[in-house]
Amino acid sequence: MGDCMAKTTLSTGAGAGSRGQDIDSPVSNQSNQNVIITAKGGGIAFAGNLAVYAIRFVFGVTMARLLGADLLGMYSLSLTVVGVVGVLASLGLSAGMARYVSIAIGERNEMRLWETIQVGIVLPGLIGLLFAVGVFMLAGPLSIQFFERSDMVAVLRLASWGIPLLSLLAVLEGIAQGFKRLEYIVYETVAMNLLKLLLSAALIWMGLGVMGAVAAHVIAQVVAVVLLIYFVHRLFPLNRPWGLARRRVREILRFTLPLYFSQLLRRFSGSIETLILGAIGVMSGVGIYATVLNLSSIGIMFHNALQKIAVPMISDLHHRGKTEQLQQVYRTTTKWGLTFNLPIFLIIAAFAGPLLAIFGDDFVAGATGLTILAFSTFFNASTGVCGSVITMTGHSRLTFVNSLIYLGVNVLLDLLFIPRWGVMGAAIAVTLSGVLINTLRVAQVWALLRLWPYDVSFLKPIVAGLTAVTAVVLTKRWLGPMPAILQVVVGTLLLIGVYIVMIVSLKLSEEDRLVLDRLRARLRTVGGNRVERSQV
Numbered sequence: 001m002g003d004c005m006a007k008t009t010l011s012t013g014a015g016a017g018s019r020g021q022d023i024d025s026p027v028s029n030q031s032n033q034n035v036i037i038t039a040k041g042g043g044i045a046f047a048g049n050l051a052v053y054a055i056r057f058v059f060g061v062t063m064a065r066l067l068g069a070d071l072l073g074m075y076s077l078s079l080t081v082v083g084v085v086g087v088l089a090s091l092g093l094s095a096g097m098a099r100y101v102s103i104a105i106g107e108r109n110e111m112r113l114w115e116t117i118q119v120g121i122v123l124p125g126l127i128g129l130l131f132a133v134g135v136f137m138l139a140g141p142l143s144i145q146f147f148e149r150s151d152m153v154a155v156l157r158l159a160s161w162g163i164p165l166l167s168l169l170a171v172l173e174g175i176a177q178g179f180k181r182l183e184y185i186v187y188e189t190v191a192m193n194l195l196k197l198l199l200s201a202a203l204i205w206m207g208l209g210v211m212g213a214v215a216a217h218v219i220a221q222v223v224a225v226v227l228l229i230y231f232v233h234r235l236f237p238l239n240r241p242w243g244l245a246r247r248r249v250r251e252i253l254r255f256t257l258p259l260y261f262s263q264l265l266r267r268f269s270g271s272i273e274t275l276i277l278g279a280i281g282v283m284s285g286v287g288i289y290a291t292v293l294n295l296s297s298i299g300i301m302f303h304n305a306l307q308k309i310a311v312p313m314i315s316d317l318h319h320r321g322k323t324e325q326l327q328q329v330y331r332t333t334t335k336w337g338l339t340f341n342l343p344i345f346l347i348i349a350a351f352a353g354p355l356l357a358i359f360g361d362d363f364v365a366g367a368t369g370l371t372i373l374a375f376s377t378f379f380n381a382s383t384g385v386c387g388s389v390i391t392m393t394g395h396s397r398l399t400f401v402n403s404l405i406y407l408g409v410n411v412l413l414d415l416l417f418i419p420r421w422g423v424m425g426a427a428i429a430v431t432l433s434g435v436l437i438n439t440l441r442v443a444q445v446w447a448l449l450r451l452w453p454y455d456v457s458f459l460k461p462i463v464a465g466l467t468a469v470t471a472v473v474l475t476k477r478w479l480g481p482m483p484a485i486l487q488v489v490v491g492t493l494l495l496i497g498v499y500i501v502m503i504v505s506l507k508l509s510e511e512d513r514l515v516l517d518r519l520r521a522r523l524r525t526v527g528g529n530r531v532e533r534s535q536v
Contacts (some may be wrong), residue, residue: 012241055193057294058197062201066204073285074286076274076281077147080271082159086165086166088264089163090166091124091127091162091261093123093124093252093390095256095392096255099255099436102178104178105179113236114240115248117175120172129285132162137154139154151316158214161218162221164217168225169228172225176232180238180312184232191224193220195223196216196220203215242435259407272432280419284362288362292356299344299377299381300347303380307333311392314388330389332334335458337381337384338381342376342379342499343466344377346469350473350476353484354488369427375431376434381440386442387399387441389445390441410430417459460503464503467499471495472495481490
């Protein structure tokens with residue numbers, strides 16, 4: 001019974017990402033199918049990311065209002081330390097799961113798939129538990145000697161138990177990604193963030209303060225791990241004999257170890273600003289920077305959604321030598337990333353002050369840093385999935401080198417700018433480092449694979465964006481007297497409205513029309529089914 005279910009699952013899992021595909025079909029039909037798959041998977045992931053961002057926005061406002069900048073800084077700093085160690089415990093196996101699960105499904109190799117899943121669950125779980133004990137024991141010296149906050153010891157100790165949960169979440173999401181079932185990641189992420197919001201508000205209201213917020217975070221992670229295990233079990237039943245899968249360990253680690261170090265370096269690079277701000281005793285600055293960073297990340301949502309669906313496609317297309325189709329996926333995802341992110345960047349740049357005023361007067365000081373970080377996010381999305389192309393085409397060592405370069409530049413700029421300019425210095429360091437490394441990645445993809453992400457169609461969103469921001473600038477003096485939240489709402493509606501009108505008037509590309517035609521057909525089908533059911 002179990003074997004039968006597994007074979008059915010393998011067939012379905014492959015079909016989830018390639019239904020209707022035919023290896024012998026014309027390239028144009030196959031390319032169109034890849035565009036549709038990318039749009040469908042990216043749309044699912046984006047819808048989930050949008051819901052998660054809305055929850056996180058409410059969470060950020062709630063935490064800022066209830067805790068204030070100082071205690072919010074302590075909360076963010078504790079979770080940053082745990083986050084870095086959690087990546088250390090994951091061994092880079094998230095990307096390894098996405099790659100090798102996808103390959104095993106494509107080969108319909110049930111044993112290889114089972115061995116891969118075992119490696120992904122067992123190794124990070126055990127190592128994460130070991131590291132959690134280590135952080136628990138070292139919480140005192142870290143908090144008192146490094147961050148000079150004795151009241152942080154208990155907070156960090158409680159947060160440390162999230163380390164094995166973080167590492168398990170990463171690999172379980174990688175497994176679901178390998179099956180091309182992004183909706184499961186969406187369900188888990190939405191559930192975790194919603195539960196964290198509700199529990200944090202309740203526990204802080206009960207008087208537990210920052211300890212209550214951290215406890216809510218850990219409980220939400222436990223629920224998320226249980227959900228993902230359930231979803232993976234639905235894709236591929238786990239009630240079967242467990243073994244060590246020694247051959248698979250060696251194969252997977254050969255791929256993931258260079259990637260692991262690059263992920264660790266990238267995670268440390270993403271946290272170094274928070275750690276330095278905490279180390280120089282600016283705990284309120286940590287809280288402001290965490291808020292600014294979360295706000296600026298809205299622009300990366302769609303880019304991350306496209307990246308999640310593109311990763312297994314890149315691996316599969318490169319494995320089969322489909323270079324032309326790989327080029328189209330690369331260019332299409334880059335154009336969509338730029339098109340979506342440009343208005344988000346313009347909105348943040350125009351209304352940075354009013355946005356931060358929603359969190360409290362203490363946070364408005366981060367307005368310039370918010371604009372700079374928003375540009376960093378926009379530039380990252382505008383260079384496409386170049387990093388994933390490098391990794392998923394087997395150049396994981398180059399990914400490690402890139403991360404090493406990024407870390408070196410980032411740390412140097414952080415040490416130069418943060419003591420002098422605080423939150424704004426952190427934002428400048430992140431942006432300059434990001435521009436450098438993403439430019440380098442685009443050049444590397446061209447040098448290695450002769451793939452280029454841009455063409456003349458990229459001028460369309462740029463012209464639309466310039467027109468939209470001009471309209472906002474001309475009307476901004478009428479928005480000034482309004483309350484902060486009303487300024488943001490009215491200005492956003494105006495900018496996005498003008499942007500969409502310009503995009504449509506400048507004519508849609510072939511890929512855009514293909515996706516929209518499929519969307520209209522799906523809506524007509526859904527509408528027709530509703531009519532039939534209502535008539536019955």
